[in-house]
Amino acid sequence: MVSSINPIPTSVKKLWERWNLRSFILLSLTLQTILILGAPFRKRAPNMAIIFIIWSSYLLADWAANFAIGLISNSQGNARGTGDNNEDLLAFWAPFLLLHLGGPDTITAFALEDNTLWLRHFLGLIFQVIAAIYVFIQSFPTNKLWPSTILLFLAGTIKYAERTRGLYLASLDNFKESMLKKPDPGPNYAKLMEEYSSKKEAKLPTHIELTAERSKESRTVTYVAEPGDMENDIAMVRHAYHFYKIFRGLIVDLIFSFHERFESRAFFQEREAKDAFRLIAIELNFVYEALFTKAVVVHSMRGCIFRAISFTAVSIALGFFYKLEKHDYHKFDVGITYTLLFGALGLDSIALFMLIFSDWTVAALTKSWQKSFVATILKKYLSFKRPSWSENTSCLDWIRQILFRRWYESISTFNLIDYSLKEREKMFPNIFDYPGIAYIKIIDLLGLKDLRDKMKYRHSTPLTRALWEFIFKELQSKSMLADDPETAKRICSARGDWVLQDSDWNSTEHSTFLRYIVEVDYDQSILLWHIATEFCYNMEWSDGDGDGCKISKALSDYMLYLLVMQPTLTSSVAGIGQIRFRDTCAEAKKFFSRRELGSGRSGGDEQQQEACQRILEVNTEVEPVAVKGDRSKSVLFDACILAKKLMDLKEKKWELMSKVWVELLSYTAGHCRANDHVQLLSKGGELVTFVWLLMAHFGIGEQFQINEGHARAKLIVGK
Known part of the structure; x- marks a missing residue:
């Protein structure tokens, strides 16, 4: 008779069964905090330690959230392993993990290749939503937290969908597709030739005449900077956003027209070196945020509406839980729940601050807002992002470089x-x-x-x-x-x-x-x-x-x-x-x-x-x-x-x-x-x-087309 030997002591098993879920949920929240606060630093310094921390947090964040959802699903109905009357809290915790899978606004992709995995994240969204619904249904007959759970489920689905859409829009194929102009079939060749043939058959003197293209000398500058714009940080962001909308096509090898080349050359040839540097720094910041963050998604009208719904849902869920009688729940589990709720609100508040004080918001300001109190605050904030050009940095400038600079500046x-x-x-x-x-x-x-x-x-x-x-x-x-x-x-x-x-x-x-x-x-x-x-x-x-x-x-x-x-x-x-x-x-x-x-x-x-x-x-x-x-x-x-x-x-x-x-x-x-x-x-750039x-x-390169537009043909019939 062979005696069975258990290599893992029973006490260790019980400790794991009781604390595994709680540990992974808190780990998931910690990783989200690291990402939302730490991700902006990777564009400011090529520090290998910082990049390693962000990379490892990015990889672990999805794994920890997915693993925790699996633990919740596996523990459903097993009150002994999770505490007395804990099934309601398990169902309540599941939507938080959807929030975490949605990730922070400051990072959706660690590398460009991650954007191509948007379909995988879309499937993950479907399956994780199904898992959260399954956990909720299992506890529904006696669940006293169902209103809060539904609200958090809505907020989590919105955040996860935002991330998936952000990856979709930033994948290079879709990024290129969004910039392509409507197909231009050119002049109606078949119709023109039918008319030409009919006139010829009628023995009328007929010929086709092409209108000459507009010469370079006749082109006029249509985009200019107003006096004082180069000292106005809001105007600088607006100019940079204008050129970002045009030159982001460089990323996907699009060809620019002569008009766009002429406009850009005329604008930058009149700038000083320091102003051109600031413009390019802002422009590259738009590129970075479009491809590695949720910026494009959350800075749209639809994105703002969904973000407001998400924040409101979490706030109301916190109110419901606060008023709920909680004597049946373990005190530590109640503490974890409050940590998750306040953590979600805190992360959303940080994201809201970053959304308001971002270059995208500044670029969206109309001229009627540029003399308002809001514009004054934004100008003050943007002044911290100016490059210092100083080799001997003071303590305040060192802090500015860490927290506000747009790139490495070295x-x-x-x-x-x-x-x-x-x-x-x-x-x-x-x-x-x-x-x-x-x-x-x-x-x-x-x-x-x-x-x-x-x-x-x-x-x-x-x-x-x-x-x-x-x-x-x-x-x-x-x-x-x-x-x-x-x-x-x-x-x-x-x-x-x-x-x-x-x-x-x-x-x-x-x-x-x-x-x-x-x-x-x-x-x-x-x-x-x-x-x-x-x-x-x-x-x-x-x-x-x-x-x-x-x-x-x-x-x-x-x-x-x-x-x-x-x-x-x-x-x-x-x-x-x-x-x-x-x-x-x-x-x-x-x-x-x-x-x-x-x-x-x-x-x-x-x-x-x-x-x-x-x-x-x-x-x-x-x-x-x-x-x-x-x-x-x-x-x-x-x-x-x-x-x-x-x-x-x-x-x-x-x-x-x-x-x-x-x-x-x-x-x-x-x-x-x-x-x-x-x-x-x-x-770090x-x-x-x-x-x-x-x-x-400056128009130096190979990505500009030789001809602009197409010639206009006229059918000339003699008398």
Whole structure:
């Protein structure tokens, strides 16, 4: 006879049966609170800890609510496991979980791909509503809480339906469908040709005449900014919303008309750099909220009505429960019920506050409201969202950045020389170095080294006004030349060669540097110019105080960060960038490992300067490919040759490098996929996305149609 052994003690089972449901309901409410308060932070900082917390809460929220509904359904009728006369409360708790499945307004999708799962959520809505109805019917004959349960069931169904509709509208297919214009069959060709044939048969002199298209010169600007609009935060939101309605088509690769291009170019060419940045920041905020939140659903008339019904239903349910005699229920369960009720009202109140003080509400204000008390409050609130452009932030500005800023307001940087110096192997390691070596090998074996490098070597630097103004002026000047789509496409395709066409650069300089731009792959060009910029920056401190030097350094480190740590953003243009980067780092580590370098007590600057000097001392009269062949893709000493040629330009080199970096940045912005730009909006945003949208506003790109409208045909019959 085999004795049965129970691995789980009976006491543990009883504890689980009594507290499992209560724990999961409170966990579900906690996750909803984390999401509604924490989700906005992910668009303000690319902090991996914050993103991980939101990601895990997003995944656990649905699981916890679904699991709790299953527990309620399973526990129905089992009073022993849930407390005395607890069936009514079980039925009352079920609709709260529908509210939680509806999710907060601040996040419907963690990634763009989640929007494509709207059909799964629709089926989930049906089945979870059926489960809640089943629980309610089971308790209905003796349920004293049925009025409150019905009200909460209504509110929960509304919230879950809002989320499902939000996912449906944000899925890229439906997002594109909502922007398509009505089909245009053009002129009635068949009817015109019938008339033409009949006139010909009657032997009447007949011909077809086409009316000429309206020329570019005859077009007039139909959308202008009024004086003072750029200082009025409400007007700024209104202008940004106008262009959002047009340029959201970029996300789904729609083509814009010449009129839309002309209107946008005229508007942005008259703006200052700081005003253009604010407009684009607001515009991208509209894009983010349209694709990752419930904003489109709740900011409609129908959405406001349903939201009012939902809030009212929860409030009335709280009143009913408060007046109910509760002696038959366990005190702790009553406390949980009050927690759920006040939690639901609290979350709805936060959502209401965010709804009122959102850019969508401001954009919907009519001119009659813009001098009201409400507009005054909104202006004050919107003033906190302005970018500070300050490198030295005070405590109040730090709080503003955390709570109110629309995006990160900084750029991420990564430096190859710094990385290679810190990752190099010592020729004679001591006993204390071996744990670190073993640690690196273990995380490399687990495939976590890239994550570790991103956490350790990615740095942030504020986006300065000087840097943005330089980028803006470069693109603005090119926009002046982009009168026709062909020129606009050539400018968009330039990655440094357009700069060398300037008359300031002679033919020798043009041919010298052109081979490092267009005669190499794009990723190779980034690596070459990044290392060359680093050599020039570290070796010529006397020239390193100007804006050109700082701009070149910032863009150089930023572009390498995009190449190495955001491969999805540059995958369509980067080629074999990862292989070339690894080979270059390997050669740099090998070079540094065989030489004793200073300790670099001042933050590593002296050590980097010495490392750059050691590389530049190497004789490079013979091309590296002639010595090493092309098996290794390293470009370390090719960049050394480029740096020496740049140093020959003396003070002109920073002007050239800064302009080349802007073109490389513009090339990345214009050639990577639109949905990759949008995806990064949920992770703090990127400067390259701002440049992408600015280029579109300046009419620089390939998404503009050549002809506008169609010609009008007239049948001319002679006498």
